[in-house]
Amino acid sequence: MSYAVVKGAGYVLVHTPDMIFHNGTTQTTERYSNPESEYLKKLPEHFRSYEEVVSYPPNQTYIGTIKPEDLRKYDMPWYDKKVEGADRYGKLGEIMPQEEFLGLMKIVDVFDLVKLEKDFTKEVKTKLGNHPLMTEELVAKLKEGDEIAAIEKAIKEQHAEALYHHNKLVGCVKRAHEIDPNLNAHIIHENLIAKASGVLSFLHLIDKNKLDVKDVDYVIECSEEACGDMNQRGGGNFAKAIAEMVGAVNATGSDTRGFCAAPVHALIQASALVQSGTFENVVVVAGGAVAKLGMNGKDHVKKDMPVLEDVLGGFAVLISKNDGVSPVLRTDLVGRHKVGTGSSPQAVITALITEPLDKGGLKITDINKYSVEMQNPDVTKPAGAGDVPEANYKMIAALGVKRNELERTEVAAFAEKHGMPGWAPTQGHIPSGVPYLGHALEAFKTGEIQRAMIVGKGSLFLARMTNQFDGISIVLENNSGQGAKEASVSEEEVRTMIAEAMRNFASHLSK
Amino acid sequence: MSLFDGKKVIIIGDRDGIPGPAIEECLKTTGAEVVFSATECFV
Numbered sequence: 001m002s003y004a005v006v007k008g009a010g011y012v013l014v015h016t017p018d019m020i021f022h023n024g025t026t027q028t029t030e031r032y033s034n035p036e037s038e039y040l041k042k043l044p045e046h047f048r049s050y051e052e053v054v055s056y057p058p059n060q061t062y063i064g065t066i067k068p069e070d071l072r073k074y075d076m077p078w079y080d081k082k083v084e085g086a087d088r089y090g091k092l093g094e095i096m097p098q099e100e101f102l103g104l105m106k107i108v109d110v111f112d113l114v115k116l117e118k119d120f121t122k123e124v125k126t127k128l129g130n131h132p133l134m135t136e137e138l139v140a141k142l143k144e145g146d147e148i149a150a151i152e153k154a155i156k157e158q159h160a161e162a163l164y165h166h167n168k169l170v171g172c173v174k175r176a177h178e179i180d181p182n183l184n185a186h187i188i189h190e191n192l193i194a195k196a197s198g199v200l201s202f203l204h205l206i207d208k209n210k211l212d213v214k215d216v217d218y219v220i221e222c223s224e225e226a227c228g229d230m231n232q233r234g235g236g237n238f239a240k241a242i243a244e245m246v247g248a249v250n251a252t253g254s255d256t257r258g259f260c261a262a263p264v265h266a267l268i269q270a271s272a273l274v275q276s277g278t279f280e281n282v283v284v285v286a287g288g289a290v291a292k293l294g295m296n297g298k299d300h301v302k303k304d305m306p307v308l309e310d311v312l313g314g315f316a317v318l319i320s321k322n323d324g325v326s327p328v329l330r331t332d333l334v335g336r337h338k339v340g341t342g343s344s345p346q347a348v349i350t351a352l353i354t355e356p357l358d359k360g361g362l363k364i365t366d367i368n369k370y371s372v373e374m375q376n377p378d379v380t381k382p383a384g385a386g387d388v389p390e391a392n393y394k395m396i397a398a399l400g401v402k403r404n405e406l407e408r409t410e411v412a413a414f415a416e417k418h419g420m421p422g423w424a425p426t427q428g429h430i431p432s433g434v435p436y437l438g439h440a441l442e443a444f445k446t447g448e449i450q451r452a453m454i455v456g457k458g459s460l461f462l463a464r465m466t467n468q469f470d471g472i473s474i475v476l477e478n479n480s481g482q483g484a485k486e487a488s489v490s491e492e493e494v495r496t497m498i499a500e501a502m503r504n505f506a507s508h509l510s511k
Numbered sequence: 512m513s514l515f516d517g518k519k520v521i522i523i524g525d526r527d528g529i530p531g532p533a534i535e536e537c538l539k540t541t542g543a544e545v546v547f548s549a550t551e552c553f554v
Contacts, residue, residue: 260552343530343550373527375554385553388527426554459526459552469526469550 003483004274005326006476007281007318008209009438011062011093012200013425014101014312015054016293017047018164023189024293024309039298044167046300046307050097053311055086058376061423062313064092064438068374068420078378079306089132092438093204095311099165103128104196105173107141108245113188115154116163116171121145133203146171161185180230187227190290191238193312194225198242198287201314205283206246209318216318217279219243219253220270222262223286224428242285251283259463260373260432261470262286263315264456267434268474270319271329280321284434288312289427296383296426308379313430317437327444327452328482330475333360335455337471349395352455352473354403360475364400367418367475368449371436373457374422392455393419432456433473444478452476516542524550 021027021043030037053059057074060066060083074081088095096104103124106114116124125142128134151172154160163171173192177183198221206213221239228235239253256266263286270282290312297307322328335356341347357364372392381387397414400406406414424431433454443449455473460466520543524531531550538545 260554343524343532344536345529345533373554380554383553386528388554391527428554431554457526459550461550462552467532467550469530 001275001277001483002322003328003330004271004319005322005328005479006437006441007320007323007326008205008211009092009318009441010201010204010206010208010316011064011435011438012197012204012314013053013059013062013093013095014098014197014200014288014314015050015095015310016098016101016290016312017310018098018167019193019290019312020047020294020297020307020310022162022164023290024295024297025291026294026297030298039301042301043294043297043307046297046305048306048308048310052306054088054095055082055084057081057083058378058423058425059095059311060086060090062092062425062435063090063094065090068423068436068439071421071423072416076378077305077382078376079308092208093201096200099124099170100127100131101196101312102163102165102171103142104200105163105192106171107138108196108199109192111176113174113176114163114171114192115146115151115160115174116142117148117151117169118145120165120170133200133207159185161189177229182229182233191225191227193290194223194287195238195241195245196287197312197314198223198238198285198316199245201287201316202242202246202248202283202285205285205316205318211318213246213248214250216243216248216251216281216283218270218273218282219248219251220266220282220284221253221255221286222257222266222284222429224257224259224262224289226257238287239285242287243283248283258456258470258472259458259460260428261456261458261472262429263432263434264454264472264474267317267319267329267454268331268334268472270317271331271474274319274321275329275331282319283316284319285314285316286429287314288430292427296379296385299383303382305382308376309426311425313425313427315430315434315437317434322479322483324481325479327440327476328479330360330477333357333362333475335471335473337457337469339468343469345395346399348471349399352457352471353396353453354399356453356473356475362451362475363405364396364403365405365418367451367453369420369436369440369443369452370396370418370455371420371433371440371452372455374420374424374431374433374435375426376422376424376431379426380422387422389419389422390415432458437476440476444476450478513541518543519546520544521546522548524548526550526552527554
C-alpha cells in the first residue's frame with residue numbers, strides 16, 4: 001500500500017486580550033485566591049495591541065510569512081522586534097482580531113447561546129463581511145444582536161459568561177443547562193472558542209490549498225477540550241461540528257485526545273486511514289485553548305515585559321492519498337513512548353527518535369529537521385521554563401554522540417542545522433510538532449529538506465489517571481515513489497508463486 | 512554517610528527535563544525518603 005501524503009496546511013492565531021484577563025486560568029485562579037492582587041491590577045498595562053501582535057516575528061512565522069530558520073535573524077528577546085510591513089494574512093493563514101473572533105463564536109454557535117450586543121453586532125458584521133473567507137451565509141448567522149440589558153441580566157441572573165472587547169461588555173455566552181456543570185457557561189464558552197478557531201483553521205486549509213471541501217471524507221479533531229454532558233463528560237464530537245460548519249458534507253469524524261501529543265497521534269491515525277484505503281482525504285484540525293491565555297503572565301509582568309500569551313492558536317492539515325508529489329508519512333517509521341519505556345531523558349529520546357530511525361536504517365543526522373515541542377522561547381525563558389526546543393535538540397544530539405553518529409564538537413551546531421527556534425504560542429497541543437508541517441511542505445518542494453521528524457509529547461499525568469506522560473513521532477519524507485513497489489505484485493512474482501504452488505502439489509502427488 | 516541519608520525529599524520533575532520518576536529512581540540508592548514525587552508541565 002502506498003504511503004499517505006501531507007497535502008496542505010492552514011494555521012491561525014487569534015488575538016484575545018480581554019480573554020487573558022477574564023478566562024485565562026492563571027488570572028481566574030488569582031482572582032479567586034487573591035482578588036486584590038497587584039498582578040491583576042498591573043496586568044492590563046502589559047497587554048499588546050493588535051498591531052503589535054501582528055508584527056511580532058514568531059506570529060508571522062506561525063502564519064507562514066517568515067521561515068522558522070529566519071527567526072534567528074532577529075535577536076532575542078523578540079517582543080521588542082517588529083516585522084516591517086507585517087500583514088494579518090500570511091501564506092498559511094491569518095491573525096484574527098478579537099472583535100471578529102467574537103463574531104465568529106456567534107456564527108459557529110448553533111444553539112443560540114452566544115449573545116452579542118446590537119451595535120457591536122453591526123460593527124462585527126461589517127468587518128466579517130470584508131473577510132475573504134466569510135461567506136454571506138456565515139455572516140448572516142450573526143443576526144441583529146441583543147439589547148445590552150438582556151445580556152447583563154443573563155450574566156447576573158443566569159450565570160452567563162461575559163464577553164468583553166477593550167474592557168467593555170459586548171455580549172455573553174449562556175449556559176446550556178441549568179444544573180449540568182458540563183454544559184455551564186464556562187464550558188460552553190471554552191468549547192465554542194475551540195470550535196470557532198478550529199473552523200477558522202479549516203477555512204484557511206481549504207482556501208490556501210484550493211481544496212474542494214466536498215472531497216473531505218473524515219475529520220480528526222485533536223484539541224484539549226472536552227464536550228459532552230453529565231452522562232458523558234467527553235462524549236464529543238468537535239470534529240463533526242467543525243466539519244458541518246465548513247461545509248464538509250461528505251465527512252464524518254471523531255475526536256482524538258492525548259494532551260499536547262494528540263495532534264501527532266491524529267496525524268498517524270489519519271495516515272493509516274488513508275494508507276489503508278479507508279478514506280482518501282482526512283483533515284486533522286484543532287482550535288485553541290482559552291484557559292492557557294496568560295499562563296506565564298505573572299513572570300512576564302514581573303519582568304516588565306508584555307504578556308505574550310495573548311493569542312489562541314489553531315491549525316488544520318490535509319492528509320491525502322499519495323499524489324506522487326507531496327511528502328509521504330512513513331507509517332513504518334513511527335516512534336512511541338510506551339508504558340514500559342521509563343522516564344529518563346535517554347529512554348524517552350531513544351523511544352521517540354532513534355527507535356523509528358533504526359527501523360529505517362537511518363542515522364540521527366539523516367533527518368534534516370526535527371519538529372519537537374516548538375514553544376516560543378520568548379514566552380518560556382522569562383518564566384523559567386527554559387528554551388524547550390533547544391533542550392530537546394541537545395538531548396537528541398547527545399544521543400547522536402553516544403551512537404557515534406555525531407562528534408561531540410558538533411552538538412552545539414546540531415540545533416542550528418537540524419532544528420529550528422520555537423515560534424508557536426504555548427497553547428499546549430498547538431506547538432507540539434505540527435506547527436512545522438506547513439513550512440515543511442515548502443521546504444520539501446524547494447528540495448531544502450529530504451526528511452523531517454514530527455514529535456509530540458503530552459502530560460497525561462495532569463488528568464490524574466496515570467503518572468505516565470506520552471510521546472509519539474513520525475518521519476515525513478520526500479516523495480520518491482517509495483512504498484509503491486510493496487503495494488503491487490509483479491507478473492514475475494506471480495509466475496514464481498504459481499510455479500512454487502505447482503511444485504508443492506506435484507511433490508504431494510508423487511508421495 | 513551520603514548527602515541524602517535521613518532526609519525527606521520532595522520531587523518536582525519537569526516533563527521536558529528530568530521527570531519525577533527518573534529523579535526518584537536516582538534516589539533509590541541513597542538513604543533519602545521520597546515523601547512526594549510529581550512531574551509538572553511548565554508549558
